[in-house]
Amino acid sequence: MDAAGPAAPAASRAVVRRLTRRTRDAEPGGRLRTRNAERDARAHGMLLSMRHAYSVDTVRAAEAELMAGLPEGALMQRAAAGLAAAVAGLLPRVSGARIVLLVGSGDNGGDALYAGARLARRGAGVSAVLLDPDRAHRGGLAALRAAGGRVAEDPFGVLAVADVVLDGITGIGGHGGLRPDAVPLARAARGSGAMVVAVDLPSGVEADTGEVKGEAVRADATVTFGAYKPGLLVDPAHQHAGALRLVDIGLGSRLPSVPDLEALQHDDVARLLPVPAPESDKYRRGVVGVVAGSARYPGAAVLAVAGAVHGGAGAVRYVGPGADAVIARFPEALVHGWPPSRAGRVQAWVVGPGLGDAPGVAEVLESDVPVLVDADGLRSLDPDAVRARSAPTLLTPHAGEAAALLGVDRGQVEAARLGSVRSLATKYGATVLLKGSTTLVADADARRPVRVNPTGTSWLATAGSGDVLSGLAGSLLAAGLEPLDAGSVAAYLHGLAARLASLGAPVSAQDVAAAIPRAWRDTLTP
Numbered sequence: 001m002d003a004a005g006p007a008a009p010a011a012s013r014a015v016v017r018r019l020t021r022r023t024r025d026a027e028p029g030g031r032l033r034t035r036n037a038e039r040d041a042r043a044h045g046m047l048l049s050m051r052h053a054y055s056v057d058t059v060r061a062a063e064a065e066l067m068a069g070l071p072e073g074a075l076m077q078r079a080a081a082g083l084a085a086a087v088a089g090l091l092p093r094v095s096g097a098r099i100v101l102l103v104g105s106g107d108n109g110g111d112a113l114y115a116g117a118r119l120a121r122r123g124a125g126v127s128a129v130l131l132d133p134d135r136a137h138r139g140g141l142a143a144l145r146a147a148g149g150r151v152a153e154d155p156f157g158v159l160a161v162a163d164v165v166l167d168g169i170t171g172i173g174g175h176g177g178l179r180p181d182a183v184p185l186a187r188a189a190r191g192s193g194a195m196v197v198a199v200d201l202p203s204g205v206e207a208d209t210g211e212v213k214g215e216a217v218r219a220d221a222t223v224t225f226g227a228y229k230p231g232l233l234v235d236p237a238h239q240h241a242g243a244l245r246l247v248d249i250g251l252g253s254r255l256p257s258v259p260d261l262e263a264l265q266h267d268d269v270a271r272l273l274p275v276p277a278p279e280s281d282k283y284r285r286g287v288v289g290v291v292a293g294s295a296r297y298p299g300a301a302v303l304a305v306a307g308a309v310h311g312g313a314g315a316v317r318y319v320g321p322g323a324d325a326v327i328a329r330f331p332e333a334l335v336h337g338w339p340p341s342r343a344g345r346v347q348a349w350v351v352g353p354g355l356g357d358a359p360g361v362a363e364v365l366e367s368d369v370p371v372l373v374d375a376d377g378l379r380s381l382d383p384d385a386v387r388a389r390s391a392p393t394l395l396t397p398h399a400g401e402a403a404a405l406l407g408v409d410r411g412q413v414e415a416a417r418l419g420s421v422r423s424l425a426t427k428y429g430a431t432v433l434l435k436g437s438t439t440l441v442a443d444a445d446a447r448r449p450v451r452v453n454p455t456g457t458s459w460l461a462t463a464g465s466g467d468v469l470s471g472l473a474g475s476l477l478a479a480g481l482e483p484l485d486a487g488s489v490a491a492y493l494h495g496l497a498a499r500l501a502s503l504g505a506p507v508s509a510q511d512v513a514a515a516i517p518r519a520w521r522d523t524l525t526p
């Protein structure tokens with residue numbers, strides 16, 4: 001269960017909108033930008049390209065290297081200064097604001113204390129709740145006291161009237177969910193109407209994996225230091241983080257060029273989109289073959305073809321029992337009789353949506369072009385058959401299908417999405433796109449960073465949207481994108497299309513397919 005309880009109160013939501021506006025670039029969920037916002041972002045020098053996340057070990061190693069050349073405590077001061085500035089930016093006035101610090105026994109609590117001291121010097125009333133008074137950061141506590149802050153004698157009393165709560169219980173050193181003494185404090189913070197700002201990470205989440213192994217703070221915003229940690233971008237921990245802001249503490253040059261996790265942004269996607277050259281014809285742009293649909297699920301054929309038609313390939317071939325329905329809706333599709341091998345040349349196959357028990361997977365896997373396997377095609381998929389292929393394979397399971405392929409419960413996949421997608425990619429020697437609230441794409445080569453998609457929307461949880469995604473990703477494969485790019489660009493466009501089509505209201509899979517060109521255009525608009 002979450003310590004967080006219900007959604008943020010309205011007053012707090014309003015303040016968080018302020019942070020979100022300022023940090024739109026830093027917010028994985030915030031990619032739906034107006035052109036003005038984008039211009040503003042550029043004018044302010046914000047990065048619009050790839051967002052990287054690094055594991056705790058990597059961050060600690062970079063910090064150690066950097067710290068070796070700096071006076072003691074310098075990094076913590078940078079972190080605290082950035083944190084205090086972010087909090088000040090959220091408040092209408094710092095002077096007179098009531099700020100409560102939840103302080104654990106490590107340096108995360110130290111960050112909170114030094115930031116609290118900075119805010120106290122600007123006139124805020126700052127109270128520290130010490131979870132372990134004997135182990136609270138000494139220098140931070142002294143700084144807070146010197147600045148006029150105090151240790152709270154009545155923690156629940158100060159929490160009840162707080163404007164902002166800084167969660168400094170644990171950061172990258174925390175494991176295993178909140179300890180029992182922290183749980184009532186986290187609940188009181190959440191229930192108080194105060195805005196909860198997590199220091200580095202929401203306490204209780206696993207920084208490296210995004211797992212939440214017990215209770216965890218549910219923050220309205222997280223101010224993280226030096227680099228994103230994977231857990232901030234991957235569910236379920238991502239859901240606890242709120243709006244994200246990254247504070248630069250000078251780690252950049254010490255971090256390796258290859259991160260553990262990365263999120264494509266507009267500019268990255270724009271660079272990867274297969275825009276035709278003047279000499280392109282439909283064959284050079286790529287032909288995608290779709291083997292989908294059955295007497296029971298004819299709609300899946302139409303939706304997969306819809307995704308493919310809008311996905312940038314030069315032509316779409318359809319093989320299966322849904323030919324009449326496909327042609328009625330998409331006269332531009334080329335329909336063929338069984339088997340797929342007699343359909344004519346394609347540059348990539350999509351197999352599986354709505355296929356039921358019909359054949360098709362084995363035939364398509366024998367081809368020498370990239371193959372995307374989705375939905376029914378994933379049932380009992382043989383790892384050896386996939387591993388033996390001469391061309392790449394992209395698997396696109398949702399959590400239930402991934403669980404069946406891994407032989408575990410669906411809940412286990414949802415709780416450990418990052419580990420699950422990596423395991424599947426290793427097991428099949430294939431690229432795997434794990435659908436869900438934060439879609440992940442893991443390359444067959446485990447050394448490459450996993451990609452997390454920043455454009456999802458809960459409105460995408462609608463029947464048939466996965467069929468559209470598979471057609472779209474297949475089309476990008478046919479156009480020549482490698483599977484990691486095809487999967488992550490497809491997920492990006494698909495999520496953006498859903499947002500553009502939805503604008504906060506329900507959306508059908510057909511609406512999503514129809515909005516793909518708008519998402520494409522939005523991505524390419526400078």
Ligand SMILES: NC(=O)C1=CN([C@@H]2O[C@H](COP(=O)(O)OP(=O)(O)OC[C@H]3O[C@@H](n4cnc5c(N)ncnc54)[C@H](O)[C@@H]3O)[C@@H](O)[C@H]2O)[C@@H](O)CC1
Pocket residue numbers: 060063064067075076077079104105106107108109111169170171172173174175176177178179182199200201204225249
């Ligand atoms: N290392 C550095 O150079 C920097 C570290 N910074 C801060 O330092 C943090 C890391 O500090 P630490 O390594 O001291 O670790 P943390 O402060 O994250 O947590 C470790 C402490 O929490 C306790 N703990 C572990 N799991 C717990 C749980 N589930 N519930 C309650 N307590 C738990 C441990 O016993 C330990 O005392 C970062 O997240 C960041 O906030 C920043 O100041 C920037 C510079």
Ligand SMILES: [K+]
Pocket residue numbers: 108167168169170171198199200201202203
């Ligand atoms: K924290």
